[in-house]
Amino acid sequence: MSFDRVAPHYRWLETVAFGQQLQQARIAFVRQLDAPRRALVVGEGNGRFLAALLREHRAVRVDCVEASGRMIVLARTELDDESRVDFIHADIQALALPDQSYDLIVTHFFLDCFTKETLAAVIAKLANSAAPQAQWLVADFCEPGKGWRHLRARLLIAMMYLFFRILAGIEAHRLFNYRPFLQAQGFILTRETLSPNEMIRSELWRCTLPPG
Numbered sequence: 199m200s201f202d203r204v205a206p207h208y209r210w211l212e213t214v215a216f217g218q219q220l221q222q223a224r225i226a227f228v229r230q231l232d233a234p235r236r237a238l239v240v241g242e243g244n245g246r247f248l249a250a251l252l253r254e255h256r257a258v259r260v261d262c263v264e265a266s267g268r269m270i271v272l273a274r275t276e277l278d279d280e281s282r283v284d285f286i287h288a289d290i291q292a293l294a295l296p297d298q299s300y301d302l303i304v305t306h307f308f309l310d311c312f313t314k315e316t317l318a319a320v321i322a323k324l325a326n327s328a329a330p331q332a333q334w335l336v337a338d339f340c341e342p343g344k345g346w347r348h349l350r351a352r353l354l355i356a357m358m359y360l361f362f363r364i365l366a367g368i369e370a371h372r373l374f375n376y377r378p379f380l381q382a383q384g385f386i387l388t389r390e391t392l393s394p395n396e397m398i399r400s401e402l403w404r405c406t407l408p409p410g
């Protein structure tokens with residue numbers, strides 16, 4: 199899996215396909231966050247969310263784990279000041295994370311890269327690195343319930359999977375529901391919004407488990 203080939207084209211492709219809807223989903227709840235101090239941003243991509251997070255929360259320090267070196271180069275160009283960010287060029291599955299350390303976890307358009315089995319393991323790993331009461335931001339694609347919107351979304355999502363499987367080598371071939379895995383790790387959904395086309399979901403979760 200590598201997003202290196204896709205990285206230079208990611209932004210314009212996103213704009214052509216979805217306008218500003220993906221970025222709006224990424225930042226939907228940034229202002230509503232309880233001021234984070236230590237954030238883990240996984241699969242950040244080209245840095246647009248990260249720049250917004252740093253602008254909005256002046257005290258936050260970020261560990262940004264990204265498997266694509268070219269995405270990291272792009273993300274660096276988005277930032278005025280990267281002194282509060284540690285870029286970690288790594289596969290999250292192979293990285294050792296500190297226990298109960300981050301009060302914010304961010305996985306935007308990242309969980310959809312994985313099959314069900316990997317998803318469960320990745321979410322468990324990230325949850326283990328979450329501090330008590332941690333917040334977790336997720337933006338991702340979803341399929342509207344029924345009717346023509348459902349068919350249109352299924353077609354578009356199937357095309358995206360084909361594109362990213364061929365060009366980036368992602369393992370997933372369809373969307374899996376990540377919500378039960380977050381719930382199993384003691385997170386509850388506290389805020390949620392849907393894009394106008396009902397294809398993009400933005401969520402804020404919070405950890406409810408006592409310190410272990």
Ligand SMILES: C[S@@+](CC[C@H](N)C(=O)[O-])C[C@H]1O[C@@H](n2cnc3c(N)ncnc32)[C@H](O)[C@@H]1O
Binds near residue numbers: 244
């Ligand atoms: C679909 S892109 C999403 C990028 C961005 N977060 C967004 O909101 O558009 C998935 C990103 O996750 C990164 N990624 C995928 N699998 C990864 C892994 N196992 N470890 C770290 N990063 C990974 C890719 O390099 C890519 O930048």
